[in-house]
Amino acid sequence: MANLPTLGQRFRRGWNAFLDKKAYENFNIIGGGYSGPNYRTILSTNTEQSIISPILNRAAVDISMIPLRHSRVDENNIYKGTIDSGLNNCLSLTANIDQTAYSFMVDVAMSLFDEGIIAVVPVDTSISILDSSSFEILSLRTGKIIQWYPRHVLVRLYNDNTGQREDLTLLKSSIAIVENPLYSVMNEPNSTLKRLVAKLNLLDAIDNQSGSGKLDLIMQVPYAIRSEQKRELAEKRLAALETQLKDSKYGVAYADAT
Numbered sequence: 001m002a003n004l005p006t007l008g009q010r011f012r013r014g015w016n017a018f019l020d021k022k023a024y025e026n027f028n029i030i031g032g033g034y035s036g037p038n039y040r041t042i043l044s045t046n047t048e049q050s051i052i053s054p055i056l057n058r059a060a061v062d063i064s065m066i067p068l069r070h071s072r073v074d075e076n077n078i079y080k081g082t083i084d085s086g087l088n089n090c091l092s093l094t095a096n097i098d099q100t101a102y103s104f105m106v107d108v109a110m111s112l113f114d115e116g117i118i119a120v121v122p123v124d125t126s127i128s129i130l131d132s133s134s135f136e137i138l139s140l141r142t143g144k145i146i147q148w149y150p151r152h153v154l155v156r157l158y159n160d161n162t163g164q165r166e167d168l169t170l171l172k173s174s175i176a177i178v179e180n181p182l183y184s185v186m187n188e189p190n191s192t193l194k195r196l197v198a199k200l201n202l203l204d205a206i207d208n209q210s211g212s213g214k215l216d217l218i219m220q221v222p223y224a225i226r227s228e229q230k231r232e233l234a235e236k237r238l239a240a241l242e243t244q245l246k247d248s249k250y251g252v253a254y255a256d257a258t
Contacts, residue, residue, distance in 0.1 A: 051197060052186070060109035064102050068092070086126075087137040096123065096139040097160050107142050108178070116183030119143040119155045120176040121168075129174040143168075145177070153177070 070088035072080045082088060090096075095104030111118045121143045122129060126136035143155035152169050159166045180186075219241075221234050237255070244253035 051200065052193070056110065056113045056186075060106045060113070063109040064105035066105075068101075068105070085136065090137060090140045096141055104140065104142070111142050111144070112178060112180040112183075113186060115144060115180075116187065117145060117177065117179045119145050119153060119157075119170070120178060121155060121157055121170065122175070123157070123160075130171070133173065143175075 068091040070083045070085050070091060072083050074080055090101065090104070092101050095101050099107065108118065108120065119142075121141050122135075122137040122139070123141045124138035126138065129135055141157055143157040145153050146156050146167060147154035149169075151172055153172055153175070154167055154169050155175070156165050156167050158164075219238065221237070223230060225231050225234055241253045241255060245251050
């Protein structure tokens with residue numbers, strides 16, 4: 001069990017968010033504000049994408065439930081144990097200041113579904129990733145690859161210090177480039193999805209027609225409508241039937257025999 005601070009330590013080091021407001025009075029230090037998380041992935045919107053979005057969301061949740069660990073293996077790739085490291089903390093507890101490991105994996109999956117290929121970038125490390133190939137990973141972010149170079153990529157990444165997405169040129173060897181092998185099947189036009197969209201549109205049209213309250217009936221009056229007077233009489237009888245059906249408690253109307 002963790003050692004609790006003594007009463008003297010609480011008086012000397014204690015902090016309360018509502019009492020120390022000076023730290024947040026200067027909003028230039030805090031950064032720009034937004035009504036929602038600016039780091040969240042926004043899917044491209046079209047008719048087909050909106051239909052399969054619930055499926056993609058469910059798949060992303062299932063992917064995020066798969067446990068990922070920074071593990072130690074022997075020469076035969078047999079699991080020996082979990083390494084207590086910053087990378088393991090990112091994969092199992094907190095990926096960055098905004099996302100838990102669960103929400104980070106959802107972000108990775110949804111970005112893969114939408115982009116097809118993404119970059120998982122170590123943002124905070126123990127030493128510069130440009131100076132060494134061995135470093136401790138302290139935080140991870142999902143980035144969009146904007147441009148490709150022989151040994152580098154241009155990545156659009158969320159900066160949690162400024163609250164903006166910024167473009168960074170990074171070595172391919174210092175980041176993880178993840179590709180969705182089913183991207184062409186999921187995003188390019190295909191006959192199965194088109195049939196599904198057509199069937200859903202047809203069902204929606206039938207439901208709208210069924211719920212409109214219209215009966216679509218053809219009534220035959222017992223006389224020929226050849227004059228304007230007869231036409232007006234037929235329209236009056238039709239209006240009377242509509243009024244009776246609308247105002248009746250059980251939708252019952254009457255009509256005479258003439």
